[in-house]
Amino acid sequence: MEPVRLIMSGAVVGQELAAEFGPLPPSLLPVGTQRLYELQLAALGGTRQHLVLPETFELSAFDRERLVELNVEIAPIPEGLRLGEAVVYALNSIGAGDTPVHILHGDTLIAEPPLSEADVIVGGRRSNEYAWAEIDTDGEGRITALVDTRAGEEGREHQPVAAGYFAFGSAVDLLRSMTRMRGDFVAGVNHYLAGHSVKLARGGRWLDFGHLQTFFQSRLAVTTARAFNTVRIDGLTARKSSQDEAKIWAEAHWLQEAPPAVQVYCGRLLGFGAEDGKSFYETEYEYLPVLSELFVYGALGRQPWLRILASCEDFLRTCAGITGSGSGDAALKALAADKTLARLERFARETGFPIDAPLSFEGRACPSLVSIAERLVAAYDLQSGAPESVFHGDLCFSNILYDSRVRRIKAIDPRGLVGERPTIYGDLRYDLAKLAHSVVGRYDQIIAGRCRAERHGEDFSLAFEPIACQPWLEAALGDLSVRGVGGLSPAVRAVTVSLFLSMIPLHADKPERQKAFVANALKLFLQMERQ
Template sequence: MSDFASIGLITSGAFVNQELVAEFGLLPPAFLPLGVGRLYDMQIDSLQKNSTETTLLYMTVPESFDVPAYDIQRLHEKGVTLLPVPDDMQLGEAVVYAINVINAYNTGIRILHGDTVLGHIPEQFDVIAGHTEGDDYSWAVIKHCDNNIVGLETFKATSEQDTENTVACGYFSFSSGADLVRAISQVRGGFIDGINKYLQHRPMKMEEIQDWYDFGHIQTYFRSRRLVTTTRAFNSLQITRDTVRKLSADTFKMNAEAEWFEKVPPKVQPYTARLLEKGDQGKRAFYSTEYQYAPNLSELYVFSTIGRVSWKKILTSCAEFLEICARIPGDKPRDDYSRQLLGSKTVERLERFAKETGFDIEHELIYKGGQMPSLLEIGHQLENAVSFDPAASSTIMHGDFCFSNILYNSRNSRISVIDPRGYVFSEKCEIYGDFRYDIAKYSHSVDGLYDFIIAGRYDLKQDGPYSFDLNFDTSSHRQWLQAAFSEMSIAGVSVASAEIRAITTSLFISMLPLHSDRPDRQRAFIANALRLYSTFEGKI
């Protein structure tokens, strides 16, 4: 270990508690979803960014946890070695086990709990990070005098307790791995008792940390996720404890979204975010909705391990929302909306993509070794597969009914939608459209795996610019969900119909020029469009 100044150990060797299991499934804490990644992404970046010396990183995981292949590869790329530990090990025992396996006796050890992110990692050794905390949970309170640690003691807040304590907030550093192993072993595996034993031989300091994000409990998880989102958000999104304010110089778009929330009928409103206010802020328009302490379906689909019972409730609630929308007619024929939303948009977007990138949209393609038509030919076929029926009624349309815009509250088993489109024709705010577009957007996430591409969780191989091979991690829950979804019919429309699948596939082609800043993502979209097209070629 002489090449490394220290060892970094993320302790994620036990599964999350039951309240988080109900929300996300059986996961180690470092694998909890956080935006388009996992908690470990922030933890690793924090440890590496705040370390001035070379640190070798390890992470404990429960022995029974089947780590997805993509995560194994991602952690390897980030320089993290996984250490499976027996599921029933105490924290202290897992730390000793890890140090023994690593043979890290003669080096410094930095330990970060798997449910914790800190805005700042202390540089010195023999330091415990502290934070003034008042939540009603069991914490390790730091007893100190002028930041010199006297000891730790486990403390459980009571209803009579009204004082805040300085608690250990999940980061500990030790200058000697050997002394730490000895101390924990002498107290028979207790982590807190082991630290108190270590203190008898090596003095430790408390360093107060302001930015502590605790993801270990359901309440602190959603609070911390909100705070992390706030620090990462651009000035287009302002999040407080109670509200989300969305701002944009595109005043029409903001007004359209806000008016959608205002104008949808009462039957729809239980499935939507609650609009609080709208207005102007300088040259930008804004609207505010209530902040919801709930995950979105993108996080659940890509990163959770929730089971079939939960997904059945989600599918049911999504279908209820779409059915209600489909039963409320607009005052114009659906044909007008269909042509505006779908029409010749696919081919027009393809031509724009070709002009911007030089990609030959008339060149024949190869997918997984098989010959495929050109993108232009596929685009024409997809457009021809969509019917435009002037006799059909328009209905309420969300307009962007994809997983990232659908929140799920497991307490009432109901979805809540955010970020509606709010218009079809330019400069005309309205709540109506072609409900097939919503179903296709829904399919775009379930079958199209759009959220996996956005999260970078795919494997794309190319043999030249026009040959593609795209693969995603296999997942039993995803296969079951796609099968259950394919059997659904919403407002008399089968989600597996050739028409819906054609619209779904065209969405990936249409968005190509919208991602000009990410050529890697554009290539994945092309490959994914070929994957979807190959499953129903000849049926359109």
């Protein structure tokens, strides 16, 4: 009989994690470019899967659709229940019957759980002094009891602890045990053990996302890198390598040459060199959330986000206060104006897209992509006379970490190039546009697939998953001003549009993403024209 599988995520995370990501159920925590439940469900497999969530928690339409795609039913439960009570409520509400039931804690990921076995509990090694349930066994691997330990206790050396995956052969007997022990999960399991032979199982890799320390340790295991570079992380350092020698050396040069006042806001360079035909540099690894994760998947409130934006402003002011001998206008021309048309021509060659034909967005007439690119140049204000200053060059949310303890951002992966020239100097407007293309252009939602782009002939449409913080974060960016340049000034808006145009051919392996970039460029251009 196919077992019922419950992912128990019926209460929001503790204060430590909530301070970083907002009050989310653990299965909805961000892990790279997805939520934890997607990893959990991929490991569990099967058809009778249920995600237990607080009944007051409102899933977004995108998450509901994703769970339907994954053939998962949502089991809402009242808040404030003990874990054992939550198990009883969930099993009764879904009408489990007398069937095997497999339970996975919502903050846990087991890479290879024993899916085909019943009456087993997966054990693992204690990795810290948080509260755990130790597993006592007899000489033949039969579990005799779970023993609660308190936080701060070292526990018994080499004693396995319950890793968060439980497979029970009888849902009816489990219900009786949990009810008999008044909803105390560990006591209920022990009551079940008295009447069933339950074995200790060693699952695959066990990742615990339930505490701040273990969350960031576990996230290391699922860190991904883009196709054109490789990032190797060992928990101490992050090594970025690529066969694109000029790119890697430029980034390393930027990190080495950035003034101390700027380096406070950046990853710390530890070394660079060449190995196995690739250039590389190493920085100190930071156990911090990425702004793209917080924006797309988090649930932070207004004040935390305003503190984040204030730190971005501090960084930009620091950079803008350190000027070079060149022209900011010349740098902006090289960064935005010169490459956009070439990128569009490449897009047309590769796909046959009519870049010279007029288009429309949701029924509103738009010029062709080439005409838009040409009209944007005039809005850049390349005769401003602005001096070049220190700039990051790729200041989007996916390249910004945030340390909530000191309320300071850490910017990673600087550009380091203007044209073909390695430099730490560029134009402030470009950095502001990179920030705007995450806040206003919602680039990170497109990358994560949290939007719907449609094309009907020459007409495009685009709908984003609603994010509560986005409207007032956009307003706050509009109020920001650095060296007299507004966060959403006409020049910044124009460069933001050009960013979406120029990145289209870089995502040739993702046609849906390219469609979203085209639609977004049209949408942002129309907004710019109305300003």
